[in-house]
Amino acid sequence: MSSxxxxxxxxxxxxxxxxxxxxxxxxxxxxxxLGLALVVTDRGGIAQNLWVNRILGSIVNGFRAxxxxxxxxxxxxxxxxxxxxxxxxWAAIVPLSIAATPYYAxxxxxxxxxxxxxxxxxxRAMGGxxxxxxxxxxxxxxxPGIVAGFTVTLVTxxxxxxxxGAIGAGGLGDLxxxxxxxxxxxxxxxxxxxxxxxxxxxLQWAGDRLVARLDRRVA
Amino acid sequence: xASRRVKxxxxxxxxxxxxxxxxxxxxxxxxxxxVVRLIDVRRHFGPTAALDGxxxxxGKGEIVGIIGRSGAGKSTLIRCLNGLERPDSGExxxxxxxxxxxxxxxxxxxxxxxxxxxxxxxxLSAKTVEENVALPLKIEGVSxxxxxxxxxxxxxLVGLAGKAKAYPASLSGGQKQRVGIARALAARxxxxxxxxxxxxxxxxxxxxxxxxxxxxxxxxGLTIILITHEMEVVRSIADRVAVIDAGRIVEEGEVWKVxxxxxxxxxxxxxxxxxxxxxxxxxxxxxxxxxxxxxxRVDIAGEAALGPLLADLGGQAGAFRFIHGGIERVQGRPxxxxxxxxxxxxxxxxxxxxxxxxxxxxxxxxxxxxDND
Numbered sequence: 001m002s003s004x005x006x007x008x009x010x011x012x013x014x015x016x017x018x019x020x021x022x023x024x025x026x027x028x029x030x031x032x033x034l035g036l037a038l039v040v041t042d043r044g045g046i047a048q049n050l051w052v053n054r055i056l057g058s059i060v061n062g063f064r065a066x067x068x069x070x071x072x073x074x075x076x077x078x079x080x081x082x083x084x085x086x087x088x089x090w091a092a093i094v095p096l097s098i099a100a101t102p103y104y105a106x107x108x109x110x111x112x113x114x115x116x117x118x119x120x121x122x123x124r125a126m127g128g129x130x131x132x133x134x135x136x137x138x139x140x141x142x143x144p145g146i147v148a149g150f151t152v153t154l155v156t157x158x159x160x161x162x163x164x165g166a167i168g169a170g171g172l173g174d175l176x177x178x179x180x181x182x183x184x185x186x187x188x189x190x191x192x193x194x195x196x197x198x199x200x201x202x203l204q205w206a207g208d209r210l211v212a213r214l215d216r217r218v219a
Numbered sequence: 220x221a222s223r224r225v226k227x228x229x230x231x232x233x234x235x236x237x238x239x240x241x242x243x244x245x246x247x248x249x250x251x252x253x254v255v256r257l258i259d260v261r262r263h264f265g266p267t268a269a270l271d272g273x274x275x276x277x278g279k280g281e282i283v284g285i286i287g288r289s290g291a292g293k294s295t296l297i298r299c300l301n302g303l304e305r306p307d308s309g310e311x312x313x314x315x316x317x318x319x320x321x322x323x324x325x326x327x328x329x330x331x332x333x334x335x336x337x338x339x340x341x342x343l344s345a346k347t348v349e350e351n352v353a354l355p356l357k358i359e360g361v362s363x364x365x366x367x368x369x370x371x372x373x374x375x376l377v378g379l380a381g382k383a384k385a386y387p388a389s390l391s392g393g394q395k396q397r398v399g400i401a402r403a404l405a406a407r408x409x410x411x412x413x414x415x416x417x418x419x420x421x422x423x424x425x426x427x428x429x430x431x432x433x434x435x436x437x438x439x440g441l442t443i444i445l446i447t448h449e450m451e452v453v454r455s456i457a458d459r460v461a462v463i464d465a466g467r468i469v470e471e472g473e474v475w476k477v478x479x480x481x482x483x484x485x486x487x488x489x490x491x492x493x494x495x496x497x498x499x500x501x502x503x504x505x506x507x508x509x510x511x512x513x514x515x516r517v518d519i520a521g522e523a524a525l526g527p528l529l530a531d532l533g534g535q536a537g538a539f540r541f542i543h544g545g546i547e548r549v550q551g552r553p554x555x556x557x558x559x560x561x562x563x564x565x566x567x568x569x570x571x572x573x574x575x576x577x578x579x580x581x582x583x584x585x586x587x588x589x590d591n592d
Contacts (some may be wrong), residue, residue: 122341127330
């Protein structure tokens with residue numbers, strides 16, 4: 001590979017890291033509260049409100065039903081509003097975050113739902129408020145699942161960011177399509193795929209390590 | 220001889236006490252303001268009544284056992300006491316305050332006056348033992364050093380001083396329940412609710428947990444209400460027992476009296492496992508009329524069970540065969556059930572029954588058997 005190619009490669013790597021990291025962080029910040037809201041407003045939840053629950057559930061399902069590539073294009077007006085442009089890495093972070101947030105919300109919801117109801121009852125019985133239950137029971141007890149789910153979301157985002165090349169976002173996936181596929185540069189394709197594999201493995205490994213450290217449910 | 224006579228008088232008093240079991244129980248609420256007073260509490264789930272008009276009074280420092288089969292309504296009842304469950308009608312008074320109509324926010328400070336322990340312990344797995352114990356204090360807004368100091372004190376009390384930094388997953392069931400107890404006591408409650416707290420534990424651990432609750436009751440004067448489906452638990456710890464069936468309290472009284480003279484079928488059946496029963500092979504051979512021997516069930520309790528009853532029976536009434544049974548201690552009182560076989564002949568049988576009844580025993584002729592088969 002030439003030095004321009006290596007520069008291009010490194011820039012693409014950075015773009016992928018940036019897209020994955022930024023949209024991952026945003027989907028965590030919004031997805032976790034959304035997942036919590038889905039759990040607490042559901043029937044038998046600590047803040048049962050079935051109307052809110054249905055509306056949130058429908059919004060989440062709506063966004064999850066739309067294929068990402070369509071979402072990417074459909075959200076262009078919104079992207080322009082938020083990022084100031086509809087082209088480039090930062091522009092891609094908007095649709096990536098919007099797709100990943102409901103995805104992560106569902107994953108977080110599953111973990112939060114698995115928290116033993118007895119624990120919630122115990123904290124209610126000691127006079128804890130709803131907020132106490134969220135802070136002391138739901139989130140800490142579900143934390144291993146919340147982190148494991150976040151790892152899954154990040155890995156998914158690495159893959160999804162490849163499609164963001166469609167709006168000129170760059171990234172490794174885009175590099176592989178333009179050089180490896182369209183220009184038949186097999187070495188670029190192999191290099192990109194290898195780096196992606198290493199990246200995903202590293203993410204998964206780090207996530208698993210963190211989960212193991214957080215999980216106190218077994219001795 | 221004189222002292223004998225005095226004793227006999229006491230026995231007679233006891234007999235009348237046995238008869239008015241229910242009436243005494245109503246007055247046994249204890250002195251001063253009761254900690255808990257339930258008045259005609261009802262709670263329905265759909266068409267089924269979980270609680271169908273329950274009234275109960277618990278005095279300060281008492282240990283009251285609420286026993287019933289699963290589905291009898293005991294879980295709903297205990298949850299009404301800290302507002303986890305709201306009655307449809309009736310009144311729930313805790314330390315003189317009616318809580319049935321309080322909102323969730325008003326209930327929260329009140330719940331801090333009530334500790335609760337659970338069958339499955341319900342310890343937070345992500346928190347250490349001391350953080351679990353300190354949690355009620357955190358909710359109350361106590362500073363961290365202060366609540367950890369109190370947690371250490373409580374872990375000392377329950378015998379787990381060395382486990383402060385451990386996580387619950389590394390503890391045995393008995394240790395987990397000790398942490399549960401320490402946590403329930405953290406906010407210095409006036410009342411401790413125990414929801415089947417020993418049902419998931421083996422018999423030996425159960426004994427040690429019950430002994431701990433007893434100690435705490437004595438040391439701190441803490442009122443304890445425990446629900447259970449095991450009479451053994453009631454026997455080893457409770458002062459008073461309420462038997463609940465289909466959402467109603469069918470029987471209530473001092474434990475030893477209920478053991479000695481159960482009034483309801485449910486109580487009798489709940490007692491079956493731990494009270495002497497007529498051996499099955501004899502029960503099968505019983506005939507209502509025919510036989511050379513009558514089989515008697517003799518229930519005695521209190522003072523009546525202290526004298527040399529059987530020796531006197533042999534001396535004064537005639538021959539008998541001791542088939543099965545014995546006398547045990549409940550709340551420090553002797554409670555006995557004996558199964559005797561006596562000759563079926565009219566005068567012998569009548570004399571025996573009269574003698575035993577005269578000594579304050581309850582006698583029931585269960586049937587007849589031939590002694591040679």
